[in-house]
Amino acid sequence: MKIKKKIALIDQHDKNGFWGGKFGGSFIPETLKKPVHDLAKSFAKLRKNKNFIKKRDYYFKNYIGSPTPFIKLENLSSHLGGAQIWAKVVSEANGGAHKIYNATVHALLCKSMGKKYIVGDTGAGYAGKMLSMAAKKFGLKCKIFMGVKDIKRQKPNCIAIRKNGAEIVPVYTGSQTLVDAVSECMRYWVSNCDTTHMCVGSTVGPNIFVKVCGWSTSQISRELKVQIKKEFGKIPKKIKLINCVGGGSSAYGFWSEFVDFPKTQIEFIGVEAGGPKNSKLHAAPLSKNAKLGVLHGSASYVCQNKDGQINETDSISAGLDYPGVSPIHCFLKDTKRAKYTYATDESALAAYKMVTKFEKLNPSLEPSHAFAEAIKIAPKLSKDTIIIVNSCGDAKKDKDILKKRLGKY
Numbered sequence: 527m528k529i530k531k532k533i534a535l536i537d538q539h540d541k542n543g544f545w546g547g548k549f550g551g552s553f554i555p556e557t558l559k560k561p562v563h564d565l566a567k568s569f570a571k572l573r574k575n576k577n578f579i580k581k582r583d584y585y586f587k588n589y590i591g592s593p594t595p596f597i598k599l600e601n602l603s604s605h606l607g608g609a610q611i612w613a614k615v616v617s618e619a620n621g622g623a624h625k626i627y628n629a630t631v632h633a634l635l636c637k638s639m640g641k642k643y644i645v646g647d648t649g650a651g652y653a654g655k656m657l658s659m660a661a662k663k664f665g666l667k668c669k670i671f672m673g674v675k676d677i678k679r680q681k682p683n684c685i686a687i688r689k690n691g692a693e694i695v696p697v698y699t700g701s702q703t704l705v706d707a708v709s710e711c712m713r714y715w716v717s718n719c720d721t722t723h724m725c726v727g728s729t730v731g732p733n734i735f736v737k738v739c740g741w742s743t744s745q746i747s748r749e750l751k752v753q754i755k756k757e758f759g760k761i762p763k764k765i766k767l768i769n770c771v772g773g774g775s776s777a778y779g780f781w782s783e784f785v786d787f788p789k790t791q792i793e794f795i796g797v798e799a800g801g802p803k804n805s806k807l808h809a810a811p812l813s814k815n816a817k818l819g820v821l822h823g824s825a826s827y828v829c830q831n832k833d834g835q836i837n838e839t840d841s842i843s844a845g846l847d848y849p850g851v852s853p854i855h856c857f858l859k860d861t862k863r864a865k866y867t868y869a870t871d872e873s874a875l876a877a878y879k880m881v882t883k884f885e886k887l888n889p890s891l892e893p894s895h896a897f898a899e900a901i902k903i904a905p906k907l908s909k910d911t912i913i914i915v916n917s918c919g920d921a922k923k924d925k926d927i928l929k930k931r932l933g934k935y
């Protein structure tokens with residue numbers, strides 16, 4: 527299993543849609559064969575179309591607000607000592623998180639395929655909020671599937687979704703979190719695919735959804751590459767790109783442009799949700815060595831029991847609380863191009879507290895997992911090591927949880 531150079535990671539799958547021969551694919555019911563095929567055909571055509579790229583870039587700049595800032599966290603770096611810590615502040619994008627890239631591209635695809643209805647899943651509420659924003663912007667009717675547990679813990683994003691005119695469909699099945707929301711959304715799409723387009727909120731799902739999402743979020747690393755060169759005059763010798771990993775869309779977007787660099791120069795560190803400190807439950811299939819399984823139409827490492835039943839997960843972060851992960855991250859793990867670890871709820875909270883104490887930055891609980899790792903390793907590293915954390919979401923959505931757990935927001 528090898529990564530090819532000069533080919534986008536999203537395109538490094540075989541003819542059956544598998545990365546590394548075993549991750550990904552398209553495990554879909556017969557009814558979805560046509561809409562999935564139509565989407566793959568439209569996407570393949572549009573991504574080569576100069577006018578479509580022009581349109582995408584126009585909205586990335588003028589609607590999303592690209593490029594998002596790249597800043598040095600001077601106070602945090604000098605407090606910790608060791609490596610320099612920087613942040614790519616993707617939470618400054620319109621709506622407050624990276625999910626806006628995928629949502630905007632899906633809305634454009636939906637329109638170009640002549641569909642008027644769009645549906646999507648959400649956990650932290652950001653994928654839903656962004657899809658509702660994009661739907662409003664491009665005149666589409668939108669439904670968001672969301673687990674009841676997440677509706678309760680991510681209220682500000684639910685308010686935003688409804689304000690944008692989208693309907694939230696509460697999901698009462700299973701653990702009432704993201705995994706169930708994706709299942710229900712897919713079920714709805716099976717019965718409504720003639721008129722409705724589906725947006726999967728991360729780099730998961732049948733092959734084409736992994737590709738569309740990765741293609742959209744890769745804007746983050748395209749920008750970052752330019753910003754690093756501008757800041758340092760060249761690409762420095764020791765960089766560590768640290769990103770939280772739920773489904774894996776922000777990490778994919780943060781890393782994709784740097785895949786061809788040697789890992790000794792640019793290292794990728796993915797941080798999953800380790801769950802509560804003294805609990806057996808977590809949402810860390812990569813770092814806790816989960817077995818290969820099939821979830822939501824694709825094969826990946828999935829938290830499961832010995833009979834192959836999907837395990838319940840637990841994380842303070844709704845966006846990371848998912849038992850599966852992108853097939854591309856499985857491929858990056860097995861090829862050893864990326865390294866994956868986890869942070870517990872408690873260390874993510876401690877990291878949030880420390881970052882907000884020293885910096886004017888308000889990372890949501892998802893990127894706080896990545897900051898936990900940065901805070902852990904920075905003091906042991908040399909001053910010429912550049913740690914860059916993708917601060918991919920704003921913590922406004924987490925204010926109730928932060929108030930409860932830290933006594934203040």
Ligand SMILES: Cc1ncc(COP(=O)(O)O)c(C=O)c1O
Pocket residue numbers: 623624625649650651652653727728729770771772773774775776777844845846890892893918919920
């Ligand atoms: C701010 C934020 N970061 C990270 C994630 C995790 O998803 P992904 O791994 O696809 O970026 C989410 C998911 O909702 C999110 O809202």
